[in-house]
Amino acid sequence: MEDVKTMLILEKLLTKGYDSDQAKDEKHLHEVLRTTDNPHLFMLICVALGKAGDIFSVPVLMALAEETSFKSDVAKEAIKALQSRVEKDSIAIMKDFFVPAYWKTLWIGPIEKFISYVACIAAFIYPETMLEGEAMNRLGELLTKEITIDFSPYQSFHELRLCSPNWDVQEDLMMILNDFESDLTLEGAIKTTSVRMNEDSQVADNIINM
Structure with missing residues:
Protein backbone atom coordinates (compact mmCIF):
# COMPACT_ATOMS: atom_id res chain seq x y z
CA MET A 1 0.00 0.00 0.00
CA ALA A 92 20.61 28.63 -24.18
CA ILE A 93 21.44 26.16 -21.38
CA MET A 94 18.39 24.07 -22.32
CA LYS A 95 19.89 23.15 -25.70
CA ASP A 96 21.22 19.78 -24.52
CA PHE A 97 19.14 19.41 -21.37
CA PHE A 98 17.12 16.47 -22.69
CA VAL A 99 20.09 14.67 -24.25
CA PRO A 100 21.20 11.72 -22.04
CA ALA A 101 24.91 12.30 -22.79
CA TYR A 102 24.60 15.82 -21.33
CA TRP A 103 24.14 14.31 -17.86
CA LYS A 104 26.99 11.82 -18.06
CA THR A 105 30.03 12.71 -15.96
CA LEU A 106 33.12 13.68 -17.97
CA TRP A 107 36.56 12.83 -16.54
CA ILE A 108 38.87 15.79 -17.19
CA GLY A 109 41.86 14.91 -15.00
CA PRO A 110 44.90 12.79 -15.88
CA ILE A 111 43.84 9.23 -16.62
CA GLU A 112 46.29 7.93 -14.00
CA LYS A 113 44.29 9.78 -11.35
CA PHE A 114 41.25 7.74 -12.35
CA ILE A 115 43.02 4.67 -10.93
CA SER A 116 43.28 6.46 -7.59
CA TYR A 117 39.65 7.51 -7.83
CA VAL A 118 38.68 3.86 -8.27
CA ALA A 119 40.99 2.84 -5.42
CA CYS A 120 39.39 5.41 -3.13
CA ILE A 121 35.91 4.03 -3.79
CA ALA A 122 37.20 0.47 -3.53
CA ALA A 123 38.51 1.29 -0.05
CA PHE A 124 34.91 1.76 1.12
CA ILE A 125 33.39 -1.14 -0.82
CA TYR A 126 36.18 -3.72 -0.49
CA PRO A 127 38.22 -2.59 2.56
CA GLU A 128 40.05 -5.93 2.79
CA THR A 129 40.90 -6.24 -0.91
CA MET A 130 40.83 -2.64 -2.16
CA LEU A 131 44.03 -2.88 -4.22
CA GLU A 132 43.60 -6.41 -5.52
CA GLY A 133 43.55 -6.53 -9.31
CA GLU A 134 40.24 -8.31 -9.80
CA ALA A 135 38.30 -6.04 -7.43
CA MET A 136 39.86 -2.91 -8.92
CA ASN A 137 39.19 -4.04 -12.49
CA ARG A 138 35.58 -4.93 -11.73
CA LEU A 139 34.88 -1.58 -10.11
CA GLY A 140 36.84 0.37 -12.72
CA GLU A 141 34.95 -1.17 -15.64
CA LEU A 142 31.66 -0.52 -13.86
CA LEU A 143 32.50 3.15 -13.31
CA THR A 144 33.55 3.67 -16.92
CA LYS A 145 29.97 2.87 -17.94
CA GLU A 146 28.86 5.91 -15.94
CA ILE A 147 31.80 8.23 -16.63
CA THR A 148 33.03 9.36 -20.03
CA ILE A 149 36.81 8.91 -20.06
CA ASP A 150 39.39 8.53 -22.82
CA PHE A 151 41.82 5.76 -21.90
CA SER A 152 44.00 6.07 -25.02
CA PRO A 153 46.47 4.73 -25.78
CA TYR A 154 45.00 2.00 -23.55
CA GLN A 155 41.89 0.04 -24.49
CA SER A 156 40.42 -0.45 -21.04
CA PHE A 157 40.76 0.33 -17.35
CA HIS A 158 42.47 -3.03 -16.89
CA GLU A 159 45.23 -2.07 -19.36
CA LEU A 160 45.55 1.39 -17.82
CA ARG A 161 46.04 -0.03 -14.34
CA LEU A 162 48.62 -2.59 -15.47
CA CYS A 163 50.63 -0.31 -17.76
CA SER A 164 50.43 3.11 -16.13
CA PRO A 165 53.88 4.14 -14.80
CA ASN A 166 52.70 7.32 -13.03
CA TRP A 167 50.27 5.99 -10.46
CA ASP A 168 51.10 6.45 -6.78
CA VAL A 169 48.09 5.36 -4.76
CA GLN A 170 49.47 6.50 -1.40
CA GLU A 171 50.24 10.00 -2.66
CA ASP A 172 46.90 10.33 -4.45
CA LEU A 173 44.79 9.04 -1.57
CA MET A 174 46.55 11.40 0.86
CA MET A 175 45.79 14.27 -1.52
CA ILE A 176 42.11 13.28 -1.62
CA LEU A 177 42.00 13.03 2.19
CA ASN A 178 43.62 16.47 2.56
CA ASP A 179 41.16 17.99 0.08
CA PHE A 180 38.27 16.44 1.98
CA GLU A 181 39.51 17.79 5.30
CA SER A 182 39.98 21.24 3.73
CA ASP A 183 36.40 21.17 2.45
CA LEU A 184 35.11 20.30 5.92
CA THR A 185 37.14 23.11 7.46
CA LEU A 186 35.88 25.61 4.88
CA GLU A 187 32.29 24.49 5.35
CA GLY A 188 32.57 24.95 9.11
CA ALA A 189 34.08 28.40 8.69
CA ILE A 190 31.34 29.51 6.30
CA LYS A 191 28.61 28.39 8.70
CA THR A 192 29.99 30.72 11.41
CA THR A 193 29.83 33.78 9.13
CA SER A 194 27.11 35.60 7.25
CA VAL A 195 28.38 34.22 3.92
CA ARG A 196 25.63 32.75 1.75
CA MET A 197 25.78 30.65 -1.41
CA ASN A 198 25.28 32.46 -4.69
CA GLU A 199 22.54 31.27 -7.04
CA ASP A 200 24.90 29.28 -9.27
CA SER A 201 26.21 27.30 -6.28
CA GLN A 202 22.68 26.62 -5.07
CA VAL A 203 21.74 25.26 -8.48
CA ALA A 204 24.85 23.07 -8.48
CA ASP A 205 23.90 21.68 -5.07
CA ASN A 206 20.37 20.98 -6.27
CA ILE A 207 21.74 19.03 -9.22
CA ILE A 208 24.09 17.04 -6.96
CA ASN A 209 21.17 16.18 -4.65
CA MET A 210 19.18 14.70 -7.52
Missing part, protein backbone atom coordinates in the same frame (compact mmCIF):
# COMPACT_ATOMS: atom_id res chain seq x y z
CA GLU A 2 1.36 3.40 -1.00
CA ASP A 3 2.06 5.89 1.79
CA VAL A 4 -0.37 8.76 2.32
CA LYS A 5 2.23 11.50 1.72
CA THR A 6 3.12 10.15 -1.72
CA MET A 7 -0.52 9.85 -2.77
CA LEU A 8 -1.35 13.37 -1.59
CA ILE A 9 1.57 14.79 -3.57
CA LEU A 10 0.49 12.86 -6.66
CA GLU A 11 -3.07 14.11 -6.32
CA LYS A 12 -1.85 17.71 -6.05
CA LEU A 13 0.41 17.48 -9.11
CA LEU A 14 -2.14 15.69 -11.25
CA THR A 15 -5.05 17.98 -10.39
CA LYS A 16 -3.41 21.37 -9.89
CA GLY A 17 -0.42 21.13 -12.23
CA TYR A 18 2.97 22.78 -11.81
CA ASP A 19 3.65 24.99 -8.79
CA SER A 20 6.91 26.88 -8.22
CA ASP A 21 6.87 25.84 -4.53
CA GLN A 22 6.72 22.07 -5.12
CA ALA A 23 10.48 21.33 -4.94
CA LYS A 24 10.25 19.38 -1.65
CA ASP A 25 7.32 17.37 -2.93
CA GLU A 26 9.20 16.47 -6.12
CA LYS A 27 12.28 15.45 -4.16
CA HIS A 28 10.11 13.05 -2.18
CA LEU A 29 8.77 11.56 -5.42
CA HIS A 30 12.32 11.18 -6.72
CA GLU A 31 13.23 9.12 -3.66
CA VAL A 32 10.19 6.90 -4.14
CA LEU A 33 11.01 6.45 -7.83
CA ARG A 34 14.50 5.23 -6.97
CA THR A 35 13.29 2.60 -4.50
CA THR A 36 9.87 1.35 -5.54
CA ASP A 37 9.34 -1.89 -7.44
CA ASN A 38 5.61 -1.26 -7.73
CA PRO A 39 4.88 -0.74 -11.47
CA HIS A 40 1.58 1.05 -10.80
CA LEU A 41 3.12 3.53 -8.36
CA PHE A 42 6.16 4.06 -10.59
CA MET A 43 3.91 4.83 -13.57
CA LEU A 44 1.73 7.22 -11.56
CA ILE A 45 4.75 9.20 -10.39
CA CYS A 46 6.20 9.40 -13.91
CA VAL A 47 2.87 10.59 -15.30
CA ALA A 48 2.68 13.25 -12.59
CA LEU A 49 6.23 14.45 -13.22
CA GLY A 50 5.62 14.52 -16.96
CA LYS A 51 2.46 16.56 -16.48
CA ALA A 52 3.60 18.93 -13.74
CA GLY A 53 7.22 18.24 -12.81
CA ASP A 54 10.05 20.74 -12.76
CA ILE A 55 13.08 20.45 -15.07
CA PHE A 56 15.10 19.20 -12.07
CA SER A 57 13.23 15.91 -12.44
CA VAL A 58 14.95 15.33 -15.78
CA PRO A 59 18.29 13.88 -14.54
CA VAL A 60 16.44 11.50 -12.20
CA LEU A 61 14.27 10.32 -15.07
CA MET A 62 17.30 10.10 -17.36
CA ALA A 63 18.99 7.71 -14.95
CA LEU A 64 15.86 5.56 -14.69
CA ALA A 65 15.55 5.53 -18.48
CA GLU A 66 18.83 3.58 -18.54
CA GLU A 67 17.29 0.73 -16.50
CA THR A 68 16.69 -2.61 -18.17
CA SER A 69 13.37 -3.14 -16.39
CA PHE A 70 9.86 -1.80 -17.05
CA LYS A 71 11.05 1.53 -15.61
CA SER A 72 12.96 2.48 -18.74
CA ASP A 73 10.06 2.99 -21.16
CA VAL A 74 7.89 4.68 -18.54
CA ALA A 75 10.67 7.12 -17.61
CA LYS A 76 11.31 7.91 -21.28
CA GLU A 77 7.64 8.79 -21.79
CA ALA A 78 7.77 11.09 -18.76
CA ILE A 79 10.84 12.83 -20.20
CA LYS A 80 9.04 13.36 -23.52
CA ALA A 81 6.01 14.80 -21.73
CA LEU A 82 8.16 17.12 -19.63
CA GLN A 83 10.19 18.17 -22.66
CA SER A 84 7.04 19.10 -24.56
CA ARG A 85 6.24 21.64 -21.84
CA VAL A 86 9.61 23.37 -22.07
CA GLU A 87 10.58 25.88 -24.74
CA LYS A 88 14.18 24.77 -25.15
CA ASP A 89 15.13 27.56 -27.52
CA SER A 90 14.19 30.25 -25.01
CA ILE A 91 17.17 29.46 -22.76
Whole structure:
Protein backbone atom coordinates (compact mmCIF):
# COMPACT_ATOMS: atom_id res chain seq x y z
CA MET A 1 0.00 0.00 0.00
CA GLU A 2 1.36 3.40 -1.00
CA ASP A 3 2.06 5.89 1.79
CA VAL A 4 -0.37 8.76 2.32
CA LYS A 5 2.23 11.50 1.72
CA THR A 6 3.12 10.15 -1.72
CA MET A 7 -0.52 9.85 -2.77
CA LEU A 8 -1.35 13.37 -1.59
CA ILE A 9 1.57 14.79 -3.57
CA LEU A 10 0.49 12.86 -6.66
CA GLU A 11 -3.07 14.11 -6.32
CA LYS A 12 -1.85 17.71 -6.05
CA LEU A 13 0.41 17.48 -9.11
CA LEU A 14 -2.14 15.69 -11.25
CA THR A 15 -5.05 17.98 -10.39
CA LYS A 16 -3.41 21.37 -9.89
CA GLY A 17 -0.42 21.13 -12.23
CA TYR A 18 2.97 22.78 -11.81
CA ASP A 19 3.65 24.99 -8.79
CA SER A 20 6.91 26.88 -8.22
CA ASP A 21 6.87 25.84 -4.53
CA GLN A 22 6.72 22.07 -5.12
CA ALA A 23 10.48 21.33 -4.94
CA LYS A 24 10.25 19.38 -1.65
CA ASP A 25 7.32 17.37 -2.93
CA GLU A 26 9.20 16.47 -6.12
CA LYS A 27 12.28 15.45 -4.16
CA HIS A 28 10.11 13.05 -2.18
CA LEU A 29 8.77 11.56 -5.42
CA HIS A 30 12.32 11.18 -6.72
CA GLU A 31 13.23 9.12 -3.66
CA VAL A 32 10.19 6.90 -4.14
CA LEU A 33 11.01 6.45 -7.83
CA ARG A 34 14.50 5.23 -6.97
CA THR A 35 13.29 2.60 -4.50
CA THR A 36 9.87 1.35 -5.54
CA ASP A 37 9.34 -1.89 -7.44
CA ASN A 38 5.61 -1.26 -7.73
CA PRO A 39 4.88 -0.74 -11.47
CA HIS A 40 1.58 1.05 -10.80
CA LEU A 41 3.12 3.53 -8.36
CA PHE A 42 6.16 4.06 -10.59
CA MET A 43 3.91 4.83 -13.57
CA LEU A 44 1.73 7.22 -11.56
CA ILE A 45 4.75 9.20 -10.39
CA CYS A 46 6.20 9.40 -13.91
CA VAL A 47 2.87 10.59 -15.30
CA ALA A 48 2.68 13.25 -12.59
CA LEU A 49 6.23 14.45 -13.22
CA GLY A 50 5.62 14.52 -16.96
CA LYS A 51 2.46 16.56 -16.48
CA ALA A 52 3.60 18.93 -13.74
CA GLY A 53 7.22 18.24 -12.81
CA ASP A 54 10.05 20.74 -12.76
CA ILE A 55 13.08 20.45 -15.07
CA PHE A 56 15.10 19.20 -12.07
CA SER A 57 13.23 15.91 -12.44
CA VAL A 58 14.95 15.33 -15.78
CA PRO A 59 18.29 13.88 -14.54
CA VAL A 60 16.44 11.50 -12.20
CA LEU A 61 14.27 10.32 -15.07
CA MET A 62 17.30 10.10 -17.36
CA ALA A 63 18.99 7.71 -14.95
CA LEU A 64 15.86 5.56 -14.69
CA ALA A 65 15.55 5.53 -18.48
CA GLU A 66 18.83 3.58 -18.54
CA GLU A 67 17.29 0.73 -16.50
CA THR A 68 16.69 -2.61 -18.17
CA SER A 69 13.37 -3.14 -16.39
CA PHE A 70 9.86 -1.80 -17.05
CA LYS A 71 11.05 1.53 -15.61
CA SER A 72 12.96 2.48 -18.74
CA ASP A 73 10.06 2.99 -21.16
CA VAL A 74 7.89 4.68 -18.54
CA ALA A 75 10.67 7.12 -17.61
CA LYS A 76 11.31 7.91 -21.28
CA GLU A 77 7.64 8.79 -21.79
CA ALA A 78 7.77 11.09 -18.76
CA ILE A 79 10.84 12.83 -20.20
CA LYS A 80 9.04 13.36 -23.52
CA ALA A 81 6.01 14.80 -21.73
CA LEU A 82 8.16 17.12 -19.63
CA GLN A 83 10.19 18.17 -22.66
CA SER A 84 7.04 19.10 -24.56
CA ARG A 85 6.24 21.64 -21.84
CA VAL A 86 9.61 23.37 -22.07
CA GLU A 87 10.58 25.88 -24.74
CA LYS A 88 14.18 24.77 -25.15
CA ASP A 89 15.13 27.56 -27.52
CA SER A 90 14.19 30.25 -25.01
CA ILE A 91 17.17 29.46 -22.76
CA ALA A 92 20.61 28.63 -24.18
CA ILE A 93 21.44 26.16 -21.38
CA MET A 94 18.39 24.07 -22.32
CA LYS A 95 19.89 23.15 -25.70
CA ASP A 96 21.22 19.78 -24.52
CA PHE A 97 19.14 19.41 -21.37
CA PHE A 98 17.12 16.47 -22.69
CA VAL A 99 20.09 14.67 -24.25
CA PRO A 100 21.20 11.72 -22.04
CA ALA A 101 24.91 12.30 -22.79
CA TYR A 102 24.60 15.82 -21.33
CA TRP A 103 24.14 14.31 -17.86
CA LYS A 104 26.99 11.82 -18.06
CA THR A 105 30.03 12.71 -15.96
CA LEU A 106 33.12 13.68 -17.97
CA TRP A 107 36.56 12.83 -16.54
CA ILE A 108 38.87 15.79 -17.19
CA GLY A 109 41.86 14.91 -15.00
CA PRO A 110 44.90 12.79 -15.88
CA ILE A 111 43.84 9.23 -16.62
CA GLU A 112 46.29 7.93 -14.00
CA LYS A 113 44.29 9.78 -11.35
CA PHE A 114 41.25 7.74 -12.35
CA ILE A 115 43.02 4.67 -10.93
CA SER A 116 43.28 6.46 -7.59
CA TYR A 117 39.65 7.51 -7.83
CA VAL A 118 38.68 3.86 -8.27
CA ALA A 119 40.99 2.84 -5.42
CA CYS A 120 39.39 5.41 -3.13
CA ILE A 121 35.91 4.03 -3.79
CA ALA A 122 37.20 0.47 -3.53
CA ALA A 123 38.51 1.29 -0.05
CA PHE A 124 34.91 1.76 1.12
CA ILE A 125 33.39 -1.14 -0.82
CA TYR A 126 36.18 -3.72 -0.49
CA PRO A 127 38.22 -2.59 2.56
CA GLU A 128 40.05 -5.93 2.79
CA THR A 129 40.90 -6.24 -0.91
CA MET A 130 40.83 -2.64 -2.16
CA LEU A 131 44.03 -2.88 -4.22
CA GLU A 132 43.60 -6.41 -5.52
CA GLY A 133 43.55 -6.53 -9.31
CA GLU A 134 40.24 -8.31 -9.80
CA ALA A 135 38.30 -6.04 -7.43
CA MET A 136 39.86 -2.91 -8.92
CA ASN A 137 39.19 -4.04 -12.49
CA ARG A 138 35.58 -4.93 -11.73
CA LEU A 139 34.88 -1.58 -10.11
CA GLY A 140 36.84 0.37 -12.72
CA GLU A 141 34.95 -1.17 -15.64
CA LEU A 142 31.66 -0.52 -13.86
CA LEU A 143 32.50 3.15 -13.31
CA THR A 144 33.55 3.67 -16.92
CA LYS A 145 29.97 2.87 -17.94
CA GLU A 146 28.86 5.91 -15.94
CA ILE A 147 31.80 8.23 -16.63
CA THR A 148 33.03 9.36 -20.03
CA ILE A 149 36.81 8.91 -20.06
CA ASP A 150 39.39 8.53 -22.82
CA PHE A 151 41.82 5.76 -21.90
CA SER A 152 44.00 6.07 -25.02
CA PRO A 153 46.47 4.73 -25.78
CA TYR A 154 45.00 2.00 -23.55
CA GLN A 155 41.89 0.04 -24.49
CA SER A 156 40.42 -0.45 -21.04
CA PHE A 157 40.76 0.33 -17.35
CA HIS A 158 42.47 -3.03 -16.89
CA GLU A 159 45.23 -2.07 -19.36
CA LEU A 160 45.55 1.39 -17.82
CA ARG A 161 46.04 -0.03 -14.34
CA LEU A 162 48.62 -2.59 -15.47
CA CYS A 163 50.63 -0.31 -17.76
CA SER A 164 50.43 3.11 -16.13
CA PRO A 165 53.88 4.14 -14.80
CA ASN A 166 52.70 7.32 -13.03
CA TRP A 167 50.27 5.99 -10.46
CA ASP A 168 51.10 6.45 -6.78
CA VAL A 169 48.09 5.36 -4.76
CA GLN A 170 49.47 6.50 -1.40
CA GLU A 171 50.24 10.00 -2.66
CA ASP A 172 46.90 10.33 -4.45
CA LEU A 173 44.79 9.04 -1.57
CA MET A 174 46.55 11.40 0.86
CA MET A 175 45.79 14.27 -1.52
CA ILE A 176 42.11 13.28 -1.62
CA LEU A 177 42.00 13.03 2.19
CA ASN A 178 43.62 16.47 2.56
CA ASP A 179 41.16 17.99 0.08
CA PHE A 180 38.27 16.44 1.98
CA GLU A 181 39.51 17.79 5.30
CA SER A 182 39.98 21.24 3.73
CA ASP A 183 36.40 21.17 2.45
CA LEU A 184 35.11 20.30 5.92
CA THR A 185 37.14 23.11 7.46
CA LEU A 186 35.88 25.61 4.88
CA GLU A 187 32.29 24.49 5.35
CA GLY A 188 32.57 24.95 9.11
CA ALA A 189 34.08 28.40 8.69
CA ILE A 190 31.34 29.51 6.30
CA LYS A 191 28.61 28.39 8.70
CA THR A 192 29.99 30.72 11.41
CA THR A 193 29.83 33.78 9.13
CA SER A 194 27.11 35.60 7.25
CA VAL A 195 28.38 34.22 3.92
CA ARG A 196 25.63 32.75 1.75
CA MET A 197 25.78 30.65 -1.41
CA ASN A 198 25.28 32.46 -4.69
CA GLU A 199 22.54 31.27 -7.04
CA ASP A 200 24.90 29.28 -9.27
CA SER A 201 26.21 27.30 -6.28
CA GLN A 202 22.68 26.62 -5.07
CA VAL A 203 21.74 25.26 -8.48
CA ALA A 204 24.85 23.07 -8.48
CA ASP A 205 23.90 21.68 -5.07
CA ASN A 206 20.37 20.98 -6.27
CA ILE A 207 21.74 19.03 -9.22
CA ILE A 208 24.09 17.04 -6.96
CA ASN A 209 21.17 16.18 -4.65
CA MET A 210 19.18 14.70 -7.52
